[in-house]
Amino acid sequence: MRNLMLTIEYDGTNYHGWQRQDNAVTVQEMLEKSLKKITKEDITVTGCSRTDTGVHALAFVCNFYTQSNIPVDKLPYALNSILPDDIVALECKEVPQEFHARYWAKGKKYRYRVINRAFPSAFERNYACHWPYPLDINLMKAAAQFFIGEHDFKAFMASGSSIKDTVRNIYSLTVEQKDNEVIIEISGNGFLYNMVRIISGTLLYVGNGKISVEQISDIIKAGDRRKAGITAPPQGLFLVEVYY
Incomplete structure (x- = not known):
C-alpha cells in the first residue's frame, strides 16, 4: 500500500467546495471518481483544507492510499485524461505512510x-x-x-x-x-x-x-x-x- 501526495489546481466555480457532500458536486468527489477509474479501487482522498463553494486553488495538496503500481510521474497524465477541464493534476509523489495532507501542513x-x-x-x-x-x-x-x-x-x-x-x-x-x-x-x-x-x-x-x-x-x-x-x-x- 503506497501513500501518494497529489498537488492539483482547480477552478472552484462549478463546485460546492472541496469536501464530499451528499447532494452537491465537489472537487473531492470528482477526484475520487477519477482515481477509481484508474486504480479500480475505492479511494478516499484527504485534502489539506476545506475550501468553500466558488473558492479556487492554485496548489491544493491531498493524499491517498493505493495498491496500484502506476508510476507517480504517470499518474497526473492519467488523471488529466479523465478529470474535467477545471481540475488539473500537477504533481504526484510517494510520501511516508504517516503523511497527512491536513495535519502535516505547517x-x-x-x-x-x-x-x-x-x-x-x-x-x-x-x-x-x-x-x-x-x-x-x-x-x-x-x-x-x-x-x-x-x-x-x-x-x-x-x-x-x-x-x-x-x-x-x-x-x-x-x-x-x-x-x-x-x-x-x-x-x-x-x-x-x-x-x-x-x-x-x-x-x-x-x-x-x-x-x-x-x-x-x-x-x-x-x-x-x-x-x-x-x-x-x-x-x-x-x-x-x-x-x-
Missing part, C-alpha cells in the same frame, strides 16, 4: 483578488470580487500590519464554527494595487473558517472609510465578529500554497 498562503471600478468585469466575475467604491490603498496597507503576528482571531471567524482555539499566527499580509485590481495576500500557520474572507472584507471597509486603521487593534482584542467587516465573496479567494 501553514498556507492565500490570495484575494478585487476588481475596483464602477462596473464589474465580464471576464473576472468568477475570479475576483467586484468592489465599486473608492479604496485608499495606503490605509489598507497600514491596517494590514495590525494582523501580522500571533493573535486571537475570534472576531474574524464565521459564526457557527465549533473551533475552540482561535489563536493563529499570521506571517505576512500585503495589499497591492495594479490598475483596477487590488491583490491581498496572506500567509500564516492556519486559518479559521472564513478568516481570510473576513480579513479581506475588513480591509475593504478600511479602504473606503467604514472602519479606521486605528480600530483594527481594538477589533482583534474585542473578539467580536460584529465589529469586523463583511465576509468578502468567495470567488476572489485562491489557495496559493501549502507549507510542509
